[in-house]
Amino acid sequence: MNRNAAHPVLRVSSLSRNFGGLRALNDVDLDIRAGEIVALIGPNGAGKTTFFNCVTGIYVPTEGDVFACRPGMETPVRLNGMKPFRITELGLARTFQNIRLFPSMTVLENVMIGRHCRTKAGILGAILRDGRTRAEEQDSVDRAYDLLRELNLAEHWKEEARNLPYGAQRRLEIARALATEPFLLLLDEPAAGMNPQETLELKELVLELREKFRLSVLLIEHDMGMVMSLSDRIFVMEYGSRIAAGTPEEIRHNPEVIRAYLGESDNA
Amino acid sequence: MNVTMRILLRSLMVSAWFVLLTFPVLCVKVAARQHTVTVLWERAVGMFAVMIGCSLLWMWYFHRKEHGAESGSSAVSSALAGFSEKWHGLTSNRVFSSSGMGVLLAVGVLLPLVGSMYQTTIFANAFLYVMLALGLNIAVGIAGQLVLGYAAFYAIGAYAYGLLNQYFGLGFWVCLPLGGLLAALAGLLLGFPVLRLQGDYLAIVTLGFGEIVRLLLNNLRDITGGSQGVASIPRPAFFMELSAEQSMNYMYYLTFAAMLVTIVVVARLKNSRVGLALQALRDDEIASEAMGIDLRTVKLQAFALGSCWAGFAGVLLAARINFISPASFTFMDSAMVLSMVVLGGMGSISGVVVAALVLTLAPEYLRAFSEYRMLLFGALMVLMMIFRPQGLIPSRKRAYSPAGAASGSAEGGRA
Amino acid sequence: MEFDFQYFLGIFFSGLTRGSIYALIALGYTMVYGIIGLINFAHGEIYMLGAFTALIVAGILGGIGLPWWGILVIAALVAMVWCSAYGYTVEKVAYKPLRGASRLAPLISAIGMSTFLQNYVQLAQTSNSVPFPRLIPRRFSFLQDMGNFMAPGDFIMLVTSLLIMVALALFIRYTKMGKAMRATAQNRKMAMLLGIDADRIISLTFIIGSALAALGGTLIAARTGQVGFAIGFLAGMKAFTAAVLGGIGSIPGAMLGGLVLGLAEGFTAGYFSSDYEDVLAFALLVLILIFRPAGLLGRAAIQKV
Numbered sequence: 005m006n007r008n009a010a011h012p013v014l015r016v017s018s019l020s021r022n023f024g025g026l027r028a029l030n031d032v033d034l035d036i037r038a039g040e041i042v043a044l045i046g047p048n049g050a051g052k053t054t055f056f057n058c059v060t061g062i063y064v065p066t067e068g069d070v071f072a073c074r075p076g077m078e079t080p081v082r083l084n085g086m087k088p089f090r091i092t093e094l095g096l097a098r099t100f101q102n103i104r105l106f107p108s109m110t111v112l113e114n115v116m117i118g119r120h121c122r123t124k125a126g127i128l129g130a131i132l133r134d135g136r137t138r139a140e141e142q143d144s145v146d147r148a149y150d151l152l153r154e155l156n157l158a159e160h161w162k163e164e165a166r167n168l169p170y171g172a173q174r175r176l177e178i179a180r181a182l183a184t185e186p187f188l189l190l191l192d193e194p195a196a197g198m199n200p201q202e203t204l205e206l207k208e209l210v211l212e213l214r215e216k217f218r219l220s221v222l223l224i225e226h227d228m229g230m231v232m233s234l235s236d237r238i239f240v241m242e243y244g245s246r247i248a249a250g251t252p253e254e255i256r257h258n259p260e261v262i263r264a265y266l267g268e269s270d271n272a
Numbered sequence: 273m274n275v276t277m278r279i280l281l282r283s284l285m286v287s288a289w290f291v292l293l294t295f296p297v298l299c300v301k302v303a304a305r306q307h308t309v310t311v312l313w314e315r316a317v318g319m320f321a322v323m324i325g326c327s328l329l330w331m332w333y334f335h336r337k338e339h340g341a342e343s344g345s346s347a348v349s350s351a352l353a354g355f356s357e358k359w360h361g362l363t364s365n366r367v368f369s370s371s372g373m374g375v376l377l378a379v380g381v382l383l384p385l386v387g388s389m390y391q392t393t394i395f396a397n398a399f400l401y402v403m404l405a406l407g408l409n410i411a412v413g414i415a416g417q418l419v420l421g422y423a424a425f426y427a428i429g430a431y432a433y434g435l436l437n438q439y440f441g442l443g444f445w446v447c448l449p450l451g452g453l454l455a456a457l458a459g460l461l462l463g464f465p466v467l468r469l470q471g472d473y474l475a476i477v478t479l480g481f482g483e484i485v486r487l488l489l490n491n492l493r494d495i496t497g498g499s500q501g502v503a504s505i506p507r508p509a510f511f512m513e514l515s516a517e518q519s520m521n522y523m524y525y526l527t528f529a530a531m532l533v534t535i536v537v538v539a540r541l542k543n544s545r546v547g548l549a550l551q552a553l554r555d556d557e558i559a560s561e562a563m564g565i566d567l568r569t570v571k572l573q574a575f576a577l578g579s580c581w582a583g584f585a586g587v588l589l590a591a592r593i594n595f596i597s598p599a600s601f602t603f604m605d606s607a608m609v610l611s612m613v614v615l616g617g618m619g620s621i622s623g624v625v626v627a628a629l630v631l632t633l634a635p636e637y638l639r640a641f642s643e644y645r646m647l648l649f650g651a652l653m654v655l656m657m658i659f660r661p662q663g664l665i666p667s668r669k670r671a672y673s674p675a676g677a678a679s680g681s682a683e684g685g686r687a
Numbered sequence: 688m689e690f691d692f693q694y695f696l697g698i699f700f701s702g703l704t705r706g707s708i709y710a711l712i713a714l715g716y717t718m719v720y721g722i723i724g725l726i727n728f729a730h731g732e733i734y735m736l737g738a739f740t741a742l743i744v745a746g747i748l749g750g751i752g753l754p755w756w757g758i759l760v761i762a763a764l765v766a767m768v769w770c771s772a773y774g775y776t777v778e779k780v781a782y783k784p785l786r787g788a789s790r791l792a793p794l795i796s797a798i799g800m801s802t803f804l805q806n807y808v809q810l811a812q813t814s815n816s817v818p819f820p821r822l823i824p825r826r827f828s829f830l831q832d833m834g835n836f837m838a839p840g841d842f843i844m845l846v847t848s849l850l851i852m853v854a855l856a857l858f859i860r861y862t863k864m865g866k867a868m869r870a871t872a873q874n875r876k877m878a879m880l881l882g883i884d885a886d887r888i889i890s891l892t893f894i895i896g897s898a899l900a901a902l903g904g905t906l907i908a909a910r911t912g913q914v915g916f917a918i919g920f921l922a923g924m925k926a927f928t929a930a931v932l933g934g935i936g937s938i939p940g941a942m943l944g945g946l947v948l949g950l951a952e953g954f955t956a957g958y959f960s961s962d963y964e965d966v967l968a969f970a971l972l973v974l975i976l977i978f979r980p981a982g983l984l985g986r987a988a989i990q991k992v
Contacts, residue, residue: 653799
């Protein structure tokens with residue numbers, strides 16, 4: 005296979021998901037190429053988070069395929085029906101719309117949990133505390149701390165996660181996801197509840213992290229300013245279906261999208 | 273003071289309510305077929321007095337909590353917090369903690385030499401409960417999986433030794449690992465199907481399992497001896513013949529050593545990669561799995577290790593008391609171990625050790641207290657959940673030293 | 688072996704009777720679970736308290752020459768009132784302060800409460816089992832006319848519990864209070880916004896559940912002639928099994944679950960061995976929770992309260 009025509013890091017085709025009689029996702033296609041930042045937008049209830057949950061293994065898709073491929077790997081892996089932790093092991097890491105940190109653990113420990121799937125020590129190692137176990141642990145601690153520095157959280161490292169300010173909790177979720185060494189980072193409304201200044205900083209941060217960790221990013225976001233200036237491409241969903249896809253410029257002028265966001269206006 | 277008066281009045285009413293409530297069962301005794309009725313008025317008076325005190329404390333606590341006393345906690349709990357801080361100060365200081373361990377070790381080693389046989393016996397029993405409580409702490413305290421039938425695994429260990437010895441003549445040292453292994457297998461067997469259950473359902477399933485084990489031990493008379501149990505289980509062999517007292521002391525030292533090993537193992541487990549994953553599981557299962565933790569493996573490990581420890585304790589119990597029967601492994605025994613974990617502090621090692629020692633030794637030394645033991649255990653579980661859910665000595669955060677961070681002592685200097 | 692219809696019928700009715708008592712107690716579990724999502728572990732002890740209270744009342748009334756049914760009715764009523772008060776108090780002391788605490792806290796508190804109550808009765812009364820006065824006559828002539836297919840005690844139990852269950856179903860379906868209970872079970876926040884006092888509904892649930900358990904305790908004590916401080920655990924676990932079997936949170940489920948469990952136990956004991964009736968109940972409990980946590984009536988019928 006030709007290296008230049010590498011597989012997309014994520015290819016989703018005809019993805020559907022039913023809940024009882026309700027079709028929350030209907031035949032959605034999406035692909036992300038290496039290094040791209042892709043946004044998934046749409047009104048509330050359009051199925052964006054359901055899409056995330058299907059990709060990250062929290063839900064099993066009813067129909068369709070999800071393929072992921074680490075840049076440089078030859079064959080993509082089919083994710084359908086895989087357990088969430090396997091998908092994370094593979095290199096897809098996510099954050100949650102309503103922050104899901106481990107509240108009673110310290111900031112550092114939260115990030116160390118992200119290292120879990122990249123480390124090996126078992127119960128025997130824990131009990132014997134041999135050299136290898138200790139070295140591995142110290143390595144986890146150091147890497148976790150470095151990530152905290154990267155995300156401006158280093159000063160909080162000893163605090164319990166629940167005591168962090170809101171914005172810092174959002175960043176901690178990103179740090180924890182990065183600790184799993186992903187190639188694709190999925191951010192579910194990372195700017196929700198942030199003020200314009202914080203949103204701007206978050207945008208800079210995402211761009212910086214993409215360079216530094218060679219990431220591709222898929223984000224769900226409602227802040228149009230952020231979406232338009234950050235994304236390489238945008239997918240728009242409504243009522244569980246994809247209604248548009250393209251560059252920010254194309255999306256801005258797409259009549260379908262305008263209709264979905266502003267409502268029907270016949271006399272326009 | 274208006275508030276004080278109101279509280280006093282309320283407390284009187286609450287006490288009257290409790291006197292009325294408890295009157296029939298507490299103060300009236302009947303022999304129905306002889307038609308004799310005895311009324312114990314002094315109990316009603318006692319109830320009233322006790323309830324006045326209790327209700328005042330209760331209302332005072334909630335009053336302070338609601339009206340945001342600046343510290344947000346009562347004097348009792350702030351005193352407790354101070355105590356646990358000091359405790360942590362003591363134990364985190366390396367010199368002190370090793371000397372504390374030294375004292376504990378010395379006392380443990382010397383006890384059979386200075387104490388009576390009775391004291392040796394009750395301490396050996398207390399150490400066994402420390403083992404059990406720490407084992408349960410893995411599942412309940414660290415991983416947040418409420419296991420209610422813990423006595424079943426204890427029973428499996430005890431019967432493993434009792435029966436393997438009776439039928440196949442296997443000795444203690446063969447049965448000790450076997451008992452642990454069998455209990456761990458039972459833990460896995462139960463763990464597999466209950467993986468996806470959460471919280472209270474898990475609790476009930478493990479409780480049901482515990483009862484099934486006990487009932488089977490009771491009913492399979494041909495194999496287990498039924499409610500008669502298994503008798504004349506031998507003590508472990510030593511290099512030479514031991515007198516009754518010597519073999520008692522031998523068992524004491526074995527149990528003591530086993531307890532020390534347990535403390536080290538559980539403490540290390542808690543502070544390991546697996547232990548961290550277990551704590552994450554306790555906080556948020558969905559997030560744990562999304563962050564790359566294999567819930568199945570981690571939960572099963574917690575189950576297996578926790579039940580394995582109960583198995584070891586069971587073998588030690590059978591060897592020490594030479595006789596086992598289903599009556600020693602009831603739900604009340606599980607509840608007792610659970611109350612030790614709750615009192616000490618879920619996930620806390622030192623807390624659970626102290627709680628297990630206090631709760632087993634206090635009834636022995638305070639005879640008056642022993643009758644009310646289970647009553648107090650029950651009340652303690654309720655009160656701890658309300659007033660101090662983190663336990664007497666809350667679980668301590670582990671100290672890490674990341675390469676890039678200013679070390680703990682330098683931190684203050686830099687500011 | 689020839690099929691003995693008389694024997695079969697006897698087992699059927701004794702199973703049904705046993706099941707009706709399970710159902711009575713199971714209702715308390717299921718209603719509380721429906722409203723606050725808590726397994727009220729202390730519920731079995733309330734049942735035990737009911738039996739003891741009835742014993743004490745019957746003991747006091749024994750000497751004053753009331754007819755047997757008068758004593759039974761008064762004992763049952765007093766037990767129901769007192770146990771309602773116990774249920775109400777237990778909720779206020781052990782559960783209410785824990786609303787919003789971590790999910791394990793109320794359950795641990797409930798286990799503590801159960802241990803406490805059991806030992807409270809043991810210390811206040813006795814650790815031996817106590818005889819309950821023989822109130823129920825050995826024979827009812829009309830039952831004998833009908834082929835003597837049931838003992839009088841069983842007959843009273845079955846009829847009373849069925850009547851009470853029908854009354855409860857009507858109460859929940861048609862009264863304002865019942866509707867408020869159903870609303871609170873479905874969505875407590877919304878119910879509160881609509882002006883329902885959730886605390887009162889929760890108290891009411893505990894009161895009704897405890898009264899039913901007390902009635903069950905009284906009937907069992909009168910039927911078996913024995914009361915002991917430890918009877919609450921097993922009865923409570925079996926009733927809980929019944930609630931889970933029917934689908935916890937569902938009132939018709941609890942009734943159905945109780946009857947099914949009672950029959951299953953009756954037939955196990957009657958045709959197999961009475962050693963295994965308890966094992967059967969616990970095995971059922973474990974298997975249902977693992978494989979079909981929604982219970983018999985299935986998901987569609989899981990209608991809370």
